[in-house]
């Protein structure tokens with residue numbers, strides 16, 4: 001769970017709103033049409049590509065320590081993960097061609113340095129073509145490079161925000177350990193029963209169909225199908241029977257209470273989207289333009305000040 005760095009959520013957040021977006025090219029303002037390159041296909045690289053892929057962005061190139069690959073149509077992260085597990089490298093992946101250029105200087109909307117520190121320096125910063133740099137790694141941009149990016153209207157989503165998903169989820173785990181109870185355990189049944197009650201499922205369908213929802217997918221289908229068959233034998237036409245089965249599948253699947261995974265995902269998304277909005281607001285308030293790093297620092301310092309102030313502590 002802690003490996004879930006949240007880079008996907010965090011790229012999605014700032015890409016959704018903020019007046020600073022007007023400074024970026026139109027196609028880069030939508031996360032959905034973005035192409036991106038990633039330096040590094042380790043924990044951060046893989047999971048950020050997976051989430052961005054899920055949100056509709058296209059990973060066109062990946063650079064690793066022993067070589068780089070490229071596919072303008074997009075690289076499937078799942079297939080690449082399986083290939084890397086089998087072969088120990090991304091080189092030779094059949095879903096892409098070898099990439100000869102410098103991955104950091106590739107033509108794309110988003111560049112994700114997800115390998116290590118000090119990769120973007122004053123030497124290569126002027127050659128970077130990406131309009132958004134999503135700092136998956138810690139400290140991939142030197143201060144000199146940062147200044148060049150600001151001058152060139154390149155949006156750098158800072159590491160202290162962007163890769164904080166890992167520590168955020170670690171904090172959720174810490175809370176779970178302190179409470180000695182997993183997230184959702186206390187509310188799962190209540191939520192599910194409320195949802196069923198809301199739609200008065202028992203009035204419409206035999207309770208066995210509802211109960212079958214609790215079992216495995218296979219068991220659910222079997223029980224539901226069995227029940228529908230009985231209904232069918234008694235009152236229904238085959239076409240109606242099929243319609244009922246489809247309804248059961250699509251209507252009642254989301255009625256279960258939220259699982260621990262659902263809660264962690266939604267807690268992470270909420271935290272990251274809220275932080276993104278706060279950083280954007282701070283950038284606007286102090287007229288910082290695309291300097292989201294300074295905005296993130298100001299935001300953090302203001303929070304510390306507020307807590308100290310409310311607690312009656314003074315700075316010396």
Ligand SMILES: NC(=O)c1ccc[n+]([C@@H]2O[C@H](COP(=O)([O-])OP(=O)(O)OC[C@H]3O[C@@H](n4cnc5c(N)ncnc54)[C@H](O)[C@@H]3O)[C@@H](O)[C@H]2O)c1
Pocket residue numbers: 002003004005039040041042043044045063064065114115116117136137138139163164166
């Ligand atoms: N794992 C996390 O939860 C997490 C969270 C926040 C930040 N980070 C930071 O992200 C960075 C990467 O962490 P990770 O956990 O993914 O590490 P990792 O070791 O799993 O992955 C790094 C990958 O980058 C590749 N690599 C190294 N140097 C490279 C280079 N010059 N060019 C291309 N590829 C190169 C490595 O071969 C490796 O596959 C680190 O800076 C880390 O501090 C990690």
